[in-house]
Amino acid sequence: RAADAHILDARGDRQAFDAGHAARAIHAPLRSPFFSTSVGSYLAENDTILLVLEDENDLDLAARQLYRMGFDHVAGWITVAEAGAAGLLTDRLPRIDFPAFDPAAARAEGEIIDVRTSAEFRHGHLEGARSFPYTRLKARLGELPKDRRLFLHCGTGKRASLAASFLRSAGLDAVHIDGVCEECERIAQAEGAAH
Numbered sequence: 001r002a003a004d005a006h007i008l009d010a011r012g013d014r015q016a017f018d019a020g021h022a023a024r025a026i027h028a029p030l031r032s033p034f035f036s037t038s039v040g041s042y043l044a045e046n047d048t049i050l051l052v053l054e055d056e057n058d059l060d061l062a063a064r065q066l067y068r069m070g071f072d073h074v075a076g077w078i079t080v081a082e083a084g085a086a087g088l089l090t091d092r093l094p095r096i097d098f099p100a101f102d103p104a105a106a107r108a109e110g111e112i113i114d115v116r117t118s119a120e121f122r123h124g125h126l127e128g129a130r131s132f133p134y135t136r137l138k139a140r141l142g143e144l145p146k147d148r149r150l151f152l153h154c155g156t157g158k159r160a161s162l163a164a165s166f167l168r169s170a171g172l173d174a175v176h177i178d179g180v181c182e183e184c185e186r187i188a189q190a191e192g193a194a195h
Contacts, residue, residue, distance in 0.1 A: 014161040020089035051077035098179035110149030124187030153177035
Protein backbone atom coordinates (compact mmCIF):
# COMPACT_ATOMS: atom_id res chain seq x y z
CA ARG A 1 0.00 0.00 0.00
CA ALA A 2 1.21 3.46 -0.89
CA ALA A 3 0.36 4.66 2.62
CA ASP A 4 3.07 2.37 3.98
CA ALA A 5 5.65 3.33 1.36
CA HIS A 6 8.70 5.47 2.04
CA ILE A 7 9.08 8.45 -0.25
CA LEU A 8 12.59 9.34 -1.40
CA ASP A 9 12.98 12.79 -2.92
CA ALA A 10 16.08 12.54 -5.10
CA ARG A 11 16.54 16.24 -5.89
CA GLY A 12 20.01 17.68 -5.51
CA ASP A 13 18.81 21.13 -4.42
CA ARG A 14 18.15 20.98 -0.67
CA GLN A 15 16.67 24.50 -0.60
CA ALA A 16 14.09 23.46 -3.20
CA PHE A 17 13.33 20.35 -1.13
CA ASP A 18 12.88 22.46 2.02
CA ALA A 19 10.54 24.83 0.16
CA GLY A 20 8.14 22.09 -0.92
CA HIS A 21 8.05 18.29 -0.94
CA ALA A 22 5.61 15.40 -0.57
CA ALA A 23 4.40 14.59 2.93
CA ARG A 24 6.84 12.33 4.84
CA ALA A 25 9.45 12.50 2.04
CA ILE A 26 13.08 11.87 2.93
CA HIS A 27 15.70 13.91 1.12
CA ALA A 28 18.11 11.59 -0.73
CA PRO A 29 20.03 13.53 -3.42
CA LEU A 30 20.56 11.08 -6.27
CA ARG A 31 23.78 12.42 -7.78
CA SER A 32 25.76 12.44 -4.55
CA PRO A 33 27.17 9.97 -2.03
CA PHE A 34 24.26 10.96 0.20
CA PHE A 35 21.72 8.96 -1.83
CA SER A 36 23.08 5.61 -0.67
CA THR A 37 23.79 6.95 2.82
CA SER A 38 20.25 8.26 3.25
CA VAL A 39 18.68 5.04 1.95
CA GLY A 40 21.00 2.79 3.96
CA SER A 41 20.58 4.80 7.16
CA TYR A 42 16.84 5.45 7.15
CA LEU A 43 15.19 2.53 5.33
CA ALA A 44 15.00 -1.23 5.86
CA GLU A 45 15.64 -3.50 2.88
CA ASN A 46 12.05 -4.73 2.62
CA ASP A 47 10.58 -1.22 2.69
CA THR A 48 8.42 -0.19 -0.24
CA ILE A 49 9.84 2.90 -1.95
CA LEU A 50 8.25 5.68 -4.00
CA LEU A 51 10.65 7.98 -5.85
CA VAL A 52 10.35 11.68 -6.59
CA LEU A 53 12.83 12.36 -9.40
CA GLU A 54 14.09 15.56 -11.00
CA ASP A 55 13.77 13.92 -14.40
CA GLU A 56 12.29 10.66 -15.72
CA ASN A 57 15.76 9.79 -17.07
CA ASP A 58 16.92 9.48 -13.43
CA LEU A 59 14.80 6.38 -12.89
CA ASP A 60 17.36 3.90 -14.23
CA LEU A 61 20.19 5.33 -12.12
CA ALA A 62 18.04 5.42 -8.95
CA ALA A 63 16.69 1.90 -9.47
CA ARG A 64 20.19 0.50 -10.15
CA GLN A 65 21.65 2.14 -7.03
CA LEU A 66 18.77 0.88 -4.89
CA TYR A 67 19.05 -2.63 -6.32
CA ARG A 68 22.80 -2.75 -5.61
CA MET A 69 22.06 -1.97 -1.97
CA GLY A 70 19.41 -4.69 -1.74
CA PHE A 71 16.37 -2.42 -2.11
CA ASP A 72 14.20 -3.87 -4.86
CA HIS A 73 10.71 -2.79 -3.78
CA VAL A 74 10.28 0.38 -5.86
CA ALA A 75 6.51 0.69 -6.18
CA GLY A 76 6.42 3.81 -8.33
CA TRP A 77 7.92 7.14 -9.22
CA ILE A 78 6.94 10.64 -10.26
CA THR A 79 8.88 13.66 -11.46
CA VAL A 80 9.10 16.80 -9.34
CA ALA A 81 7.18 18.70 -12.05
CA GLU A 82 4.39 16.09 -12.06
CA ALA A 83 4.26 16.04 -8.26
CA GLY A 84 4.03 19.83 -8.21
CA ALA A 85 1.28 19.89 -10.83
CA ALA A 86 -0.64 17.28 -8.83
CA GLY A 87 -0.42 19.45 -5.70
CA LEU A 88 1.73 16.94 -3.81
CA LEU A 89 4.64 19.21 -2.83
CA THR A 90 2.82 20.81 0.09
CA ASP A 91 5.11 20.05 3.03
CA ARG A 92 7.82 22.47 4.08
CA LEU A 93 10.97 21.77 6.06
CA PRO A 94 11.59 24.78 8.31
CA ARG A 95 15.01 26.17 7.43
CA ILE A 96 17.35 28.73 8.98
CA ASP A 97 20.59 29.90 7.36
CA PHE A 98 23.48 29.55 9.80
CA PRO A 99 24.27 33.30 9.94
CA ALA A 100 20.68 33.90 11.14
CA PHE A 101 20.71 31.02 13.62
CA ASP A 102 20.63 31.99 17.30
CA PRO A 103 21.84 29.01 19.38
CA ALA A 104 20.70 30.56 22.68
CA ALA A 105 17.16 31.08 21.36
CA ALA A 106 17.18 27.54 19.94
CA ARG A 107 18.17 26.09 23.32
CA ALA A 108 15.34 28.02 24.97
CA GLU A 109 12.80 26.73 22.42
CA GLY A 110 14.07 23.19 21.95
CA GLU A 111 17.33 21.33 21.42
CA ILE A 112 20.31 21.70 19.12
CA ILE A 113 21.11 18.39 17.44
CA ASP A 114 24.58 18.10 15.88
CA VAL A 115 24.42 15.41 13.20
CA ARG A 116 28.12 15.39 12.32
CA THR A 117 30.31 12.43 13.24
CA SER A 118 31.22 11.83 16.88
CA ALA A 119 34.82 12.79 16.07
CA GLU A 120 33.76 16.12 14.56
CA PHE A 121 31.57 16.77 17.60
CA ARG A 122 34.47 16.05 19.98
CA HIS A 123 36.69 18.52 18.11
CA GLY A 124 34.25 21.34 18.74
CA HIS A 125 30.51 21.97 18.93
CA LEU A 126 27.92 24.59 19.76
CA GLU A 127 27.23 25.09 23.45
CA GLY A 128 24.50 22.76 24.69
CA ALA A 129 24.33 20.75 21.44
CA ARG A 130 23.68 17.00 21.58
CA SER A 131 25.53 14.60 19.30
CA PHE A 132 23.36 12.41 17.05
CA PRO A 133 25.39 11.40 13.96
CA TYR A 134 23.01 11.46 11.00
CA THR A 135 23.69 7.84 10.00
CA ARG A 136 22.67 6.67 13.50
CA LEU A 137 19.43 8.63 13.85
CA LYS A 138 17.07 5.75 13.08
CA ALA A 139 18.58 3.56 15.79
CA ARG A 140 18.52 6.43 18.31
CA LEU A 141 15.08 7.85 17.46
CA GLY A 142 13.75 6.96 20.91
CA GLU A 143 16.36 9.21 22.58
CA LEU A 144 15.02 12.37 20.93
CA PRO A 145 12.27 14.38 22.64
CA LYS A 146 8.94 14.16 20.81
CA ASP A 147 7.59 17.35 22.35
CA ARG A 148 10.41 19.81 21.58
CA ARG A 149 11.62 21.53 18.43
CA LEU A 150 14.88 20.04 17.17
CA PHE A 151 17.40 22.29 15.41
CA LEU A 152 19.63 20.09 13.24
CA HIS A 153 22.99 21.18 11.90
CA CYS A 154 26.15 19.65 10.47
CA GLY A 155 29.22 21.33 8.96
CA THR A 156 27.71 22.57 5.69
CA GLY A 157 23.96 21.86 5.79
CA LYS A 158 24.00 18.77 3.52
CA ARG A 159 23.84 16.07 6.19
CA ALA A 160 21.42 18.15 8.28
CA SER A 161 19.04 18.25 5.30
CA LEU A 162 18.83 14.45 5.16
CA ALA A 163 18.56 14.12 8.94
CA ALA A 164 15.89 16.80 9.36
CA SER A 165 13.78 15.31 6.56
CA PHE A 166 14.05 11.86 8.15
CA LEU A 167 13.00 13.15 11.59
CA ARG A 168 10.04 15.02 10.10
CA SER A 169 9.01 11.85 8.22
CA ALA A 170 8.99 10.16 11.65
CA GLY A 171 6.72 12.87 13.07
CA LEU A 172 9.26 15.00 14.96
CA ASP A 173 9.47 18.80 14.79
CA ALA A 174 12.82 19.26 13.04
CA VAL A 175 14.37 22.43 11.64
CA HIS A 176 17.15 22.36 9.01
CA ILE A 177 20.01 24.71 9.89
CA ASP A 178 21.67 25.22 6.51
CA GLY A 179 25.14 26.47 5.71
CA VAL A 180 28.60 26.36 7.22
CA CYS A 181 28.97 26.08 11.00
CA GLU A 182 31.77 28.60 11.37
CA GLU A 183 31.36 28.47 15.15
CA CYS A 184 32.16 24.72 15.08
CA GLU A 185 35.29 25.39 13.02
CA ARG A 186 36.33 28.24 15.32
CA ILE A 187 35.98 26.06 18.43
CA ALA A 188 37.92 23.25 16.73
CA GLN A 189 40.74 25.64 15.76
CA ALA A 190 40.88 27.01 19.29
CA GLU A 191 41.34 23.42 20.51
CA GLY A 192 43.98 22.79 17.83
CA ALA A 193 41.87 20.20 16.09
CA ALA A 194 40.75 21.94 12.90
CA HIS A 195 40.06 19.66 9.97
